[in-house]
Each structure stands twice: as structure tokens, then as C-alpha cells.
Amino acid sequence: MPRVVRFERFGGPEVLRVVEEDRPEPGEGAVLVRVRAAGLNPVESGIRGGFLEGPYPTTFPSKQGRDVAGVVEAAGPGAAGFAPGDEVLGWTDERGTHADYAVVPAGNLAYRPAGVPWEVAGALYTAGATAWAALRAVAAGAGDTLVVANAAGGVGSIAVQLARHAGASVIGLAGEAHHDWLRDRGVLPVPYGDAVLDRVRAAAGEKADAFVDAFGSGYVELALDLGVQPDRISTVIDFAAAARHGVKTAGSKDASRPEVLAELAGLVAEGRLEVPVRPYPLDRVAEAFAELERRHTLGKLVIVP
Missing domain, CATH: 3.40.50.720 (NAD(P)-binding Rossmann-like Domain)
Structure with missing residues (x-):
């Protein structure tokens, strides 16, 4: 069964669990993405630690992960512009990209240029x-x-x-x-x-x-x-x-547009922007966040399911 990262109480990386659940289905205006890479961000540590309940209230069990890159598996009603097999990168404000599959609004996606490695595409949006x-x-x-x-x-x-x-x-x-x-x-x-x-x-x-x-x-x-x-x-x-x-x-709230993401991805494809990345497998997500929270990483850490 598909895997997803969840936590059921506030705390450090040790509260994270990789569990199995049914494959999600995309609703109106959304697509289902088979995740190839998903970046880690400090805001996710803050949410999981319980420090950002004002802007990001949490209901348990909670998922995490905002950035995403992968292949469209299915498109929901009204998800214009994307079809199964499309390679995309983007984000979701609903959390849940640290997983094998993620549901993402079609309006938050851009096509992945061929010259952008999956790990970079999955780490690009928030940063x-x-x-x-x-x-x-x-x-x-x-x-x-x-x-x-x-x-x-x-x-x-x-x-x-x-x-x-x-x-x-x-x-x-x-x-x-x-x-x-x-x-x-x-x-x-x-x-x-x-x-x-x-x-x-x-x-x-x-x-x-x-x-x-x-x-x-x-x-x-x-x-x-x-x-x-x-x-x-x-x-x-x-x-x-x-x-x-x-x-x-x-x-990122001031640049949450697919056009900005496409511009950045284009710079990567042209060799004009480098995003250093260090990949971690999904089952080592707690270790990845422990590394992130030391605050000495060059570039980005990224989960690769």
C-alpha cells in the first residue's frame, strides 16, 4: 500500500511515522501526483513542533510536506491542463507531499523541464x-x-x-x-x-x-x-x-504562482541556477528533519520515496 508520513502529537522528528494508507483520489480541480521528490522546509518543523498554531492550525493525525515533484497519475474533475503521465512540480498548502502519492491543486503546478533533476524539482518551490x-x-x-x-x-x-x-x-x-x-x-x-x-x-x-x-x-x-x-x-x-x-x-506567499516556479525551473534547466540537494529515502524522514534542524545544511534536503 502507499506510504505517507504522519504525526499524532507535537514534538521533534521522533514523532514522525511512516504509515500505509489507501491511495488518495483527486477532487475538483486537483490531480494525483506519484511523488518523485518532496523538499523539507523549516516551516514544517515549526508546525510539527506546535509553534505555528496561529497561521497553521493542526488536527491530528497530521501529514506534512508542501513542495512536490512527480508524475500525474490521475486528474480530478476540472483539473484542466494536466493528464496522466505529465511530469510536474509544484506545491500544496494542504500538506501531505512526504508520501508516495499526493493530491495537488492543478493551479499550483508547472511542467518539469527535462533538464531539471527530480530532486531539484521537488525542492524548488518554497525556497x-x-x-x-x-x-x-x-x-x-x-x-x-x-x-x-x-x-x-x-x-x-x-x-x-x-x-x-x-x-x-x-x-x-x-x-x-x-x-x-x-x-x-x-x-x-x-x-x-x-x-x-x-x-x-x-x-x-x-x-x-x-x-x-x-x-x-x-x-x-x-x-x-x-x-x-x-x-x-x-x-x-x-x-x-x-x-x-x-x-x-x-x-513564498508573495510568489505563489506557477509562472514564478516555471521561471525558476527554467533557470535550472539553462544551467543558470543551482540548487544543492541531499536526498533521503522516505523511511529516513525523521533523520532528514534532524539534519535540517541543525541549520548547517548547504542548499536543500529532499525526500525521495
């Missing part, structure tokens, strides 16, 4: 859409110096590449293990930790124009200390700091 939206929120472009916190993580690794394509100079805050990866993509790496403000100032030279915070833990305040204007700072995680200081919180 890619967030990076896309954050860069537009801070208007990082030619002549700008952009600083990205957590520059080698899921969002940051995409954001730094998109910013370089837009003509910006990019300073990336990251652990030293990932500095060579950043340098190879035209990013000036700076280690985080004590005295990071002085190091970023030295790297930026005359000024820093824009800041994308993909880590939290005080980076909004660091951006302000650098002299970046609040309307050119966006955080994807520190919403309390955003409320205090009036900075932006652009994220």
Missing part, C-alpha cells in the same frame, strides 16, 4: 519562491551591495544566485565550510559569529544597500546597524523584529 519574493521586496539590482544571512541555506543559496544575475554585488553570511561554494558563484563570503558586524562593514566597503535575512536571531538589527533602510530589508523568519522595526517579510 525558490521565497528567494524570488525577497529579492524583489528589497529591490536588489545592478550597482547594489546585498547582504544575505544564511547565504548557503535553502533560501539563501538561491537568493545569492538570483541577485548576482540581477547585477548586484553579494556578501553572504555563512559557515566557513560553505565559503568555497559561495565564492565559486561570485559571492563574497563572511563568517558569522562574534564581531560579524565589523566583518560585514569591512566587506561592504562604502555601504550595504539591501539585506535579506534567512536566519533570524538578530540579523534584522544587524542590517539596521549597517545603515540599510528598513524598506530594503526583508526577513523570512524574524517576524517579531519585522514588526518592531517596520521591515519587510516577503516570502
Whole structure:
């Protein structure tokens, strides 16, 4: 029988279980996707931990997983544009892509270009859409110096590449293990930790124009200390700091359109965007989340059923 990841109480990765259940059926406007890959995202850890009950209320037993790539198995009534055998990537806000099969709204899907590996396609939506939206929120472009916190993580690794394509100079805050990866993509790496403000100032030279915070833990305040204007700072995680200081919180919700996903997938197919991925089989999902929650991963972790 098909497998799906579920949890029946809040907690850490140890509460996750891989169970068997009947194959789901697509309803109105949805398709059934045989999952080939599905990314992991920090928001899923927050939901499972019980920390995001306001925006993401949970009913037990609960499933998880938002990003998805796979092959259409069946199309429900009104699911125009897709047919069995189509290779797609996309997302669902109903959770449940960490599974063998997932039901996904047809309006949340784009076709997978042949040059995009399954693991990358399945990890692209949340991190890619967030990076896309954050860069537009801070208007990082030619002549700008952009600083990205957590520059080698899921969002940051995409954001730094998109910013370089837009003509910006990019300073990336990251652990030293990932500095060579950043340098190879035209990013000036700076280690985080004590005295990071002085190091970023030295790297930026005359000024820093824009800041994308993909880590939290005080980076909004660091951006302000650098002299970046609040309307050119966006955080994807520190919403309390955003409320205090009036900075932006652009994220995947601001780019939840198949056209954006198709644009990002096209860049991957053209060799202009790299998404580092590390695959885990479905039955090691708890191990994958434990790795994610250490917050030292280069790029994305992805479940491959």
C-alpha cells in the first residue's frame, strides 16, 4: 500500500511515522501526483513542533510536506491542463507531499523541464519562491551591495544566485565550510559569529544597500546597524523584529504562482541556477528533519520515496 508520513502529537522528528494508507483520489480541480521528490522546509518543523498554531492550525493525525515533484497519475474533475503521465512540480498548502502519492491543486503546478533533476524539482518551490519574493521586496539590482544571512541555506543559496544575475554585488553570511561554494558563484563570503558586524562593514566597503535575512536571531538589527533602510530589508523568519522595526517579510506567499516556479525551473534547466540537494529515502524522514534542524545544511534536503 502507499506510504505517507504522519504525526499524532507535537514534538521533534521522533514523532514522525511512516504509515500505509489507501491511495488518495483527486477532487475538483486537483490531480494525483506519484511523488518523485518532496523538499523539507523549516516551516514544517515549526508546525510539527506546535509553534505555528496561529497561521497553521493542526488536527491530528497530521501529514506534512508542501513542495512536490512527480508524475500525474490521475486528474480530478476540472483539473484542466494536466493528464496522466505529465511530469510536474509544484506545491500544496494542504500538506501531505512526504508520501508516495499526493493530491495537488492543478493551479499550483508547472511542467518539469527535462533538464531539471527530480530532486531539484521537488525542492524548488518554497525556497525558490521565497528567494524570488525577497529579492524583489528589497529591490536588489545592478550597482547594489546585498547582504544575505544564511547565504548557503535553502533560501539563501538561491537568493545569492538570483541577485548576482540581477547585477548586484553579494556578501553572504555563512559557515566557513560553505565559503568555497559561495565564492565559486561570485559571492563574497563572511563568517558569522562574534564581531560579524565589523566583518560585514569591512566587506561592504562604502555601504550595504539591501539585506535579506534567512536566519533570524538578530540579523534584522544587524542590517539596521549597517545603515540599510528598513524598506530594503526583508526577513523570512524574524517576524517579531519585522514588526518592531517596520521591515519587510516577503516570502513564498508573495510568489505563489506557477509562472514564478516555471521561471525558476527554467533557470535550472539553462544551467543558470543551482540548487544543492541531499536526498533521503522516505523511511529516513525523521533523520532528514534532524539534519535540517541543525541549520548547517548547504542548499536543500529532499525526500525521495
